[in-house]
Amino acid sequence: MKFQYHQFKYGTDNYGVLVHDTKTKETVAVDAGNSTGYLNALREMGWSLTQIWITHHHGDHTDGLSELKKQTGAKVFGPKSIESVDVSLSEDDQFEFSGEQVRVLETPGHTLDMLNFYLKSEETIFTGDTLFVMGCGRLFEGSAEQMYNSISKLIELPRETIVYCSHEYTLANAKFALSVDPENIELINRYKSIEITLKNGLPTVPTTIKREVQTNPFCRFGDIAIRRKLGMIESSDSSVFKKLRELKDSF
Numbered sequence: 545m546k547f548q549y550h551q552f553k554y555g556t557d558n559y560g561v562l563v564h565d566t567k568t569k570e571t572v573a574v575d576a577g578n579s580t581g582y583l584n585a586l587r588e589m590g591w592s593l594t595q596i597w598i599t600h601h602h603g604d605h606t607d608g609l610s611e612l613k614k615q616t617g618a619k620v621f622g623p624k625s626i627e628s629v630d631v632s633l634s635e636d637d638q639f640e641f642s643g644e645q646v647r648v649l650e651t652p653g654h655t656l657d658m659l660n661f662y663l664k665s666e667e668t669i670f671t672g673d674t675l676f677v678m679g680c681g682r683l684f685e686g687s688a689e690q691m692y693n694s695i696s697k698l699i700e701l702p703r704e705t706i707v708y709c710s711h712e713y714t715l716a717n718a719k720f721a722l723s724v725d726p727e728n729i730e731l732i733n734r735y736k737s738i739e740i741t742l743k744n745g746l747p748t749v750p751t752t753i754k755r756e757v758q759t760n761p762f763c764r765f766g767d768i769a770i771r772r773k774l775g776m777i778e779s780s781d782s783s784v785f786k787k788l789r790e791l792k793d794s795f
């Protein structure tokens with residue numbers, strides 16, 4: 545990989561990520577939920593910020609934005625819903641970070657303004673609060689149908705794609721996943737391994753599209769065992785997805 549990645553925690557369970565090119569010295573921050581957390585991470589790495597990519601308008605992703613922008617002069621890319629964005633983006637827009645193309649995917653559901661950023665040359669995507677490790681974002685603004693379309697779009701990416709998401713929700717997600725997909729050997733094994741990871745105080749993020757397709761029920765709406773468990777063998781993919789989201793909300 546050409547770029548270096550630095551993931552750090554802030555708030556209760558948020559992950560921030562910095563991506564850096566050692567050659568050009570350019571650095572991007574994914575989201576800006578907390579200026580102190582991001583500025584400390586930059587200082588620790590000795591990196592200067594040149595871009596900020598905002599996924600969506602929630603405060604835990606934007607509260608530090610104006611301060612971070614003021615302190616670093618970084619150019620802000622994000623949805624048009626956010627006032628201090630310099631370049632507002634929508635579906636399939638492309639822009640450059642340190643000589644590489646960044647592709648924008650709209651993935652509404654959690655919010656209506658959600659954007660994901662895909663660095664094709666690195667086979668890496670930043671999914672904000674859309675796709676989580678073994679889960680997906682709650683539906684605050686969008687419909688289950690919209691989230692289903694968003695997740696469907698993400699799982700079309702190459703299987704090796706590395707996925708950075710914004711929260712450490714993995715343990716709760718894994719418990720729910722096991723409740724609807726209890727016979728899935730890959731899921732059972734992954735559950736054991738994330739328990740150890742978390743016990744050692746390590747992050748379970750990033751993940752890959754491949755691992756999510758194997759173990760994340762929200763990426764497995766076509767799976768026969770899950771459908772049988774839900775009594776929805778003949779149902780459409782989107783209605784299975786909707787049912788899973790409802791079950792998770794009351795889990």
Ligand SMILES: [Zn+2]
Nearest residue numbers: 600602654673
């Ligand atoms: Zn959010």
